[in-house]
Amino acid sequence: MNVEVSDSLNDVTQEFGEFERRNRLYLDDTLNEFGYRELCRQAEQLETALERVNSDSKFDELVLRDMEYNLKASTEYADFLRRETDYTVDEMFDLLYGEGAFENLEEEALSYEDKANYQARELMDQLVFDDPWKYELDIKKMAFNISDQIESGLKMKV
DSSP states (O other): OOOOOOHHHHHHHHHHHHHHHHHHHHHHOTTOHHHHHHHHHHHHHHHHHHHHOOOOSHHHHHHHHHHHHHHHHHHHHHHHHTTOSOOOHHHHHHHHHOTTHHHHHHHHHHTOOHHHHHHHHHHHHHSOOOOGGGGHHHHHHHHHHHHHHHHHHHHHHO
8 A cells, every 4th residue: 555645745744854854953962052043943934834734635634743743842842951941841751752651651660679670681681692793704614615616616617
């Protein structure tokens, strides 16, 4: 099954890619004021472009909603890092990772069992993992021997 987006949505995906690139640049250097302003400028352009999209199908609507949500989450997070938002830590966590994510993480942290987790890590440590690179030299020798056999077989036929 091949699913395509409408032309108007396809055009916006280019701008969305640029927004994501600027977001990565900003997240690599959150103290950079110029980077933050560029991200905000790109976010405004993208928001305007998303408003102009005519979704032709349910799939278009789904992609459009996802882009809008990612735009909101990314810009709110950028503001959060600069302490320019009213979001609390748990609200921001839920925005980025889904409703109830902070509560689930908190519950998991509070129910952490030292002994059980240590024993699980200890068992994992005892597993033996084979290093595939240790066979590299053997494979090269085999390939060389096969190559020699082929060459000597060709010489005999000539």
